[in-house]
Amino acid sequence: MSAVEKPSNSGFALQDIRVLDFTWIHAGPSATRILADQGAEVIKVESNNALAVVGGPSSATARGLGQRHNWNAGKRSISLDMKTPQGVAIAKRLVAVSDVVAENFSGRVMTGWGMDYESIRRVKPDLVMLSMSGFGRTGPWKDRVSYGQTLQAWSGFTELTGFPNTDPCGPASAYSDAVGGMAGAQAVLLALIHRARTGQGQWIDLSQFEVLSSLLDTLVLDLSANGADSHNQRTGNRPPHASVAPHGAYRCQGDDRWVAISVLTENEWESLTGAMGHPPWAQDERFATASGRSHHSEELDALLETWTTEHSAEGVMHLLQDAGIPAGVVQTGADLAENDPHLKERGFFRQILDGQGISRTIEGAPYKLSRTPGGPSRGAPEFGADQTYVLREILGMSDEELADCAIAGVFE
Amino acid sequence: MGLSPLSQDPKDINSSIGQQPLTGVRVLDLSGPMGVYCGKLMADMGADVIKIEPPGGDPMREIGPFAPDGVHPESSLHWLHFNTNKRSITLDIADPQGAGLLSRISRQAGVVLETFPPGYLDTLGLSYSHLSQGNPGLIYASLTPFGQTGPYKNFKATDLTGFAMGGYMYVTGRPDTPPTRLWGYQAYHTTSNRAFIAILLALYHRMTTGEGQYIDVSMQEAVAATTEHVNTVYNYTGEPAVRCGFRHGGQFVATWRCKDGFVSITTNTQQAWDDLRDWMAREGMAGDLSSEKFNDRFILRGELSEHIEGLIQAWALTHTRQEITEWGQSRHHPWGPAVRPDEILDNEQLWERGYFIESEALHPGENMVYPGAPYNLSQSPWQLRHPAPQVGQHNQEIYCGDLGLPVEELDALSSQGVI
Numbered sequence: 069m070s071a072v073e074k075p076s077n078s079g080f081a082l083q084d085i086r087v088l089d090f091t092w093i094h095a096g097p098s099a100t101r102i103l104a105d106q107g108a109e110v111i112k113v114e115s116n117n118a119l120a121v122v123g124g125p126s127s128a129t130a131r132g133l134g135q136r137h138n139w140n141a142g143k144r145s146i147s148l149d150m151k152t153p154q155g156v157a158i159a160k161r162l163v164a165v166s167d168v169v170a171e172n173f174s175g176r177v178m179t180g181w182g183m184d185y186e187s188i189r190r191v192k193p194d195l196v197m198l199s200m201s202g203f204g205r206t207g208p209w210k211d212r213v214s215y216g217q218t219l220q221a222w223s224g225f226t227e228l229t230g231f232p233n234t235d236p237c238g239p240a241s242a243y244s245d246a247v248g249g250m251a252g253a254q255a256v257l258l259a260l261i262h263r264a265r266t267g268q269g270q271w272i273d274l275s276q277f278e279v280l281s282s283l284l285d286t287l288v289l290d291l292s293a294n295g296a297d298s299h300n301q302r303t304g305n306r307p308p309h310a311s312v313a314p315h316g317a318y319r320c321q322g323d324d325r326w327v328a329i330s331v332l333t334e335n336e337w338e339s340l341t342g343a344m345g346h347p348p349w350a351q352d353e354r355f356a357t358a359s360g361r362s363h364h365s366e367e368l369d370a371l372l373e374t375w376t377t378e379h380s381a382e383g384v385m386h387l388l389q390d391a392g393i394p395a396g397v398v399q400t401g402a403d404l405a406e407n408d409p410h411l412k413e414r415g416f417f418r419q420i421l422d423g424q425g426i427s428r429t430i431e432g433a434p435y436k437l438s439r440t441p442g443g444p445s446r447g448a449p450e451f452g453a454d455q456t457y458v459l460r461e462i463l464g465m466s467d468e469e470l471a472d473c474a475i476a477g478v479f480e
Numbered sequence: 481m482g483l484s485p486l487s488q489d490p491k492d493i494n495s496s497i498g499q500q501p502l503t504g505v506r507v508l509d510l511s512g513p514m515g516v517y518c519g520k521l522m523a524d525m526g527a528d529v530i531k532i533e534p535p536g537g538d539p540m541r542e543i544g545p546f547a548p549d550g551v552h553p554e555s556s557l558h559w560l561h562f563n564t565n566k567r568s569i570t571l572d573i574a575d576p577q578g579a580g581l582l583s584r585i586s587r588q589a590g591v592v593l594e595t596f597p598p599g600y601l602d603t604l605g606l607s608y609s610h611l612s613q614g615n616p617g618l619i620y621a622s623l624t625p626f627g628q629t630g631p632y633k634n635f636k637a638t639d640l641t642g643f644a645m646g647g648y649m650y651v652t653g654r655p656d657t658p659p660t661r662l663w664g665y666q667a668y669h670t671t672s673n674r675a676f677i678a679i680l681l682a683l684y685h686r687m688t689t690g691e692g693q694y695i696d697v698s699m700q701e702a703v704a705a706t707t708e709h710v711n712t713v714y715n716y717t718g719e720p721a722v723r724c725g726f727r728h729g730g731q732f733v734a735t736w737r738c739k740d741g742f743v744s745i746t747t748n749t750q751q752a753w754d755d756l757r758d759w760m761a762r763e764g765m766a767g768d769l770s771s772e773k774f775n776d777r778f779i780l781r782g783e784l785s786e787h788i789e790g791l792i793q794a795w796a797l798t799h800t801r802q803e804i805t806e807w808g809q810s811r812h813h814p815w816g817p818a819v820r821p822d823e824i825l826d827n828e829q830l831w832e833r834g835y836f837i838e839s840e841a842l843h844p845g846e847n848m849v850y851p852g853a854p855y856n857l858s859q860s861p862w863q864l865r866h867p868a869p870q871v872g873q874h875n876q877e878i879y880c881g882d883l884g885l886p887v888e889e890l891d892a893l894s895s896q897g898v899i
Binding site: 081082084094102106130131133134135137138202203204206207208209212213214215216217218219220221222223224225226227228229230231234235236237238239240241242243245246247250251252253254255257258259260261262264265266268269270271272273274275277278279281282283284285286287288289290291292293294297298299300301302303304305307308309310315316317318319324326327328329330332389392393394395396397398399400401402403404405408409410411413414416417429431432433434435436437438439440442 | 499501502521525543544545547548557558560561626627629630631632633635636637638639640641642643644645646647648649650651652653654657658659660661662663664665666669670673674675676677678680681682683684685687688691692693694695696697698700701702704705706707708709710711712713714715716717720721722723724725726733735737741742743744746748809812813814815816817818819820821822823824825827828829830832833835836846847848849850851852853854855856857858859860
């Protein structure tokens with residue numbers, strides 16, 4: 069490939085950026101984690117008196133704990149009760165020394181605190197503010213309530229995901245939040261680039277519903293251009309709008325072990341039959357052409373599975389890859405973490421110490437930048453771990469001020 | 481060296497007011513299906529993205545569906561969707577003359593986007609180290625199934641197998657079906673989405689330092705970082721997450737069959753669970769769910785889940801999507817209908833917010849609606865400036881205009897099949 073140059077002096081792209089982060093649950097924290105990984109100073113504003121969780125995924129369950137560590141690595145945390153006037157005043161002082169404010173509350177929350185974009189841009193005129201919400205901050209549905217799964221249903225993803233002859237299953241998890249997080253990071257970076265070129269800040273109104281809708285490929289064009297002649301439906305593991313087979317997940321030896329095989333070309337089909345040792349069924353004239361294979365895909369899938377079930381998923385993958393066919397193990401969480409030598413060599417998972425000195429496993433960034441590799445500088449913060457740094461060092465608050473606030477319950 | 485996109489030059493700053501965030505950034509888009517959405521994201525945000533097509537046209541133009549005027553390279557809706565705002569030139573980069581031309585064009589480029597197998601462009605003299613020699617600010621993003629290093633770096637993959645190797649497929653689907661992909665090409669798009677983030681980081685870094693860099697994006701890792709729960713569940717419980725069918729990760733978020741389709745009901749709070757049971761009870765369909773032993777909403781995850789699901793399913797069948805959605809939303813519960821693909825254009829919120837772009841000007845006489853901005857930037861917004869280009873539509877403009885190739889040479893290269 070290429071000569072890789074040495075990392076830049078800093079190794080981070082966003083070292084001059086400070087983010088005041090009010091986001092919680094999944095989409096918001098995963099967006100700001102992306103920024104923190106590249107050196108942005110992300111300060112989570114949390115409160116024991118906030119909704120059920122403290123500014124991030126709940127750590128009440130093992131899964132929630134994992135998400136808290138995964139999406140908040142590299143950040144700092146202060147505890148600040150925004151229901152107190154002093155809390156809001158401190159937040160505004162932090163806005164004045166920040167570049168980005170991020171939030172994903174329902175529409176009334178920031179306004180209720182006097183922290184909407186129009187109000188806080190007075191404190192920091194070139195501020196970039198990211199407001200993430202289910203349906204956006206305007207329009208007749210702006211106050212509707214949604215989880216990722218709600219948006220997936222409403223966008224069409226749920227109806228479209230699954231097999232044609234079964235009920236729809238939809239994505240297994242909150243794809244909506246994951247893409248919302250990516251889009252949030254993109255939007256902030258675009259706004260920072262615009263600010264660097266023009267000096268101008270701006271407000272980002274990010275509707276996770278629109279992010280998700282923009283991933284529906286040709287659906288909108290097709291419906292508008294072809295109306296009733298458009299055919300968009302569940303296609304299981306086969307690609308929409310293409311007649312190819314075999315193309316799916318095939319059972320292998322072992323308990324719930326599968327391999328995904330994707331045959332798109334005539335060459336790949338011939339290589340596949342060769343790799344299987346030319347079984348007699350593969351010579352069947354029904355399978356001689358791509359359209360024949362597509363037309364008889366169910367029979368073909370069943371016959372192919374008689375072969376795959378005699379092998380391990382890893383064995384099929386290696387055999388077919390050696391023959392130049394796209395094939396991959398349907399990997400489980402255990403495969404990713406323990407068994408995949410490739411992810412291990414690339415260092416996808418990272419171990420990082422949390423605030424208590426416990427080593428935590430988190431995901432790394434899925435890209436490698438040669439000059440600014442970045443990476444989380446610390447584990448996810450304990451709740452309120454950075455009061456001293458943020459309030460004394462950044463804001464220069466005095467002992468007296470801090471004591472008054474503490475008595476008034478501002479740091480609860 | 482030609483354009484200096486996103487430089488710190490104050491003249492640039494003045495000239496870019498009111499422009500899109502990436503106006504002035506020239507991108508060479510050599511990508512196939514895995515990267516084409518990344519090119520679109522850049523183009524829609526203002527970049528001058530030049531799609532390099534092989535002579536005769538990009539194979540993507542053969543992918544349907546097609547516009548009503550028939551199947552031909554300019555009517556692929558797949559092409560039209562993923563190449564908005566781009567320009568097109570044709571070029572055989574495997575030909576030494578073609579590679580030489582690409583190298584020349586790249587001197588004016590800020591970003592190269594490519595999805596070839598690792599090492600391929602190096603053999604043509606078009607690797608990052610080749611192209612960055614005269615252009616140290618170049619950002620060069622390689623999107624591949626497994627990245628540029630590691631034992632699987634030469635493995636082939638498609639959207640399907642990328643989804644499998646990234647860990648998202650195993651958990652999607654029902655316990656009694658094979659593992660299932662998400663609809664569409666979401667593994668490719670996730671790779672593009674991640675690559676776009678990396679490119680924006682590199683652009684920002686270049687603005688502050690002038691340095692370009694090389695970016696290695698792996699589809700497998702892009703998918704693995706997008707599953708929400710697969711890695712955290714395993715790494716923090718020691719047990720792999722499994723397929724849960726219509727239930728979200730086995731939790732209290734589920735999709736139910738109802739009178740006219742499917743509906744998503746989330747009992748994410750105690751209030752939602754109590755409200756649902758009350759409604760069912762009022763209609764005489766709650767069975768024993770009103771009894772105290774069902775008070776804890778997390779019971780949906782336990783041994784009684786099958787019993788509870790039976791009752792909820794029987795009740796849901798007596799209502800429409802709209803009834804359940806409105807009732808839930810009026811109580812601030814995140815419930816909503818599973819919209820069918822043929823209903824997508826009926827969405828009043830998307831119309832009201834200007835998400836759908838009706839483009840009579842772009843496609844005269846055709847009723848074409850484009851999906852719009854993934855997010856709204858108040859000062860430097862997403863724009864649909866022009867539709868996807870025709871094959872080689874900008875050959876003359878770029879080869880003769882920008883590179884200064886005489887028209888006769890362009891003609892000669894065309895007849896040799898290089899352009």
